[in-house]
Amino acid sequence: xxxxxxxxxxxxxxxxxxxxxxxxxxxxxxxxxxxxxxxxxxxxxxxxxxxxxxxxxxxxxxxxxxxxxxxxxxxxxxxxxxxxxxxxxxxxxxxxxxxxxxxxxxxxxxxxxxxxxxxxxxxxxxxxxxxxxxxxxxxxxxxxxxxxxxxxxxxxxxxxxxxxxxxxxxxxxxxxxxxxxxxxxxxxxxxxxxxxxxxxxxxxxxxxxxxxxxxxxxxxxxxxxxxxxxxxxxxxxxxxxxxxxxxxxxxxxxxxxxxxxxxxxxxxxxxxxxxxxxxxx
Numbered sequence: 194x195x196x197x198x199x200x201x202x203x204x205x206x207x208x209x210x211x212x213x214x215x216x217x218x219x220x221x222x223x224x225x226x227x228x229x230x231x232x233x234x235x236x237x238x239x240x241x242x243x244x245x246x247x248x249x250x251x252x253x254x255x256x257x258x259x260x261x262x263x264x265x266x267x268x269x270x271x272x273x274x275x276x277x278x279x280x281x282x283x284x285x286x287x288x289x290x291x292x293x294x295x296x297x298x299x300x301x302x303x304x305x306x307x308x309x310x311x312x313x314x315x316x317x318x319x320x321x322x323x324x325x326x327x328x329x330x331x332x333x334x335x336x337x338x339x340x341x342x343x344x345x346x347x348x349x350x351x352x353x354x355x356x357x358x359x360x361x362x363x364x365x366x367x368x369x370x371x372x373x374x375x376x377x378x379x380x381x382x383x384x385x386x387x388x389x390x391x392x393x394x395x396x397x398x399x400x401x402x403x404x405x406x407x408x409x410x411x412x413x414x415x416x417x418x419x420x421x422x423x424x425x426x427x428x429x430x431x432x433x434x435x436x437x438x439x440x441x442x443x444x445x446x447x448x449x450x451x452x453x454x455x456x457x458x459x460x461x462x463x464x465x466x467x468x469x470x471x472x473x474x
Contacts, residue, residue, distance in 0.1 A: 252274075
């Protein structure tokens with residue numbers, strides 16, 4: 194099965210009243226775990242490469258692993274760049290065969306964000322690749338809820354931005370954050386509802402790691418199209434390796450260690466997909 198683009202998966206999400214899990218991976222074992230969980234839950238997913246990890250692992254390598262996984266999977270798989278920092282990086286991933294790219298220039302002024310996003314849309318759409326962008330500031334999770342709230346997405350600007358750029362989905366700031374929360378997240382569901390109801394493309398929420406299940410389930414019910422998760426998988430992977438090496442000699446079979454880490458990631462992915470597909474029709 195070839196890689197699907199975001200548009201296809203997000204249409205499926207709307208029809209079946211689920212939220213697509215956009216799960217980050219940076220090696221074969223994590224990606225295998227995510228796809229195995231998707232198969233068990235019969236749920237399409239997006240496997241993503243964080244912009245820093247593109248530099249580490251290589252876009253060609255990650256796309257090859259994702260393509261191999263999709264050919265062995267019974268569900269649709271998309272492959273995406275997460276928080277791409279430039280037109281050049283987005284182009285690299287488009288040319289490597291990714292089926293979706295995110296260009297994140299939310300910290301730049303509006304005109305620059307629109308101009309560069311339009312450049313990405315042009316090259317991506319020419320190859321059938323979907324484009325995600327961001328408005329507002331999705332903070333790091335060590336910030337207080339009050340600090341995070343300062344970066345909320347303005348719905349009026351969001352509506353204009355989507356029309357000005359032609360993007361396929363929009364990441365918004367509504368109270369979630371990247372990384373491990375230092376404080377209990379405070380989601381602005383009123384703002385999220387306005388964005389879902391009035392912006393003319395699917396809405397994406399980042400910062401799914403550590404967000405309480407009941408709040409994620411509420412997002413699913415509201416029609417959030419895509420939820421990004423990364424830190425929870427990387428923590429599960431690292432913790433499993435740490436425990437394994439505490440219990441075994443450092444010179445044990447590395448495949449045994451990696452198998453433990455892969456299984457740990459799969460367990461977390463299954464739990465995430467339980468929530469994201471809870472109201473499936």
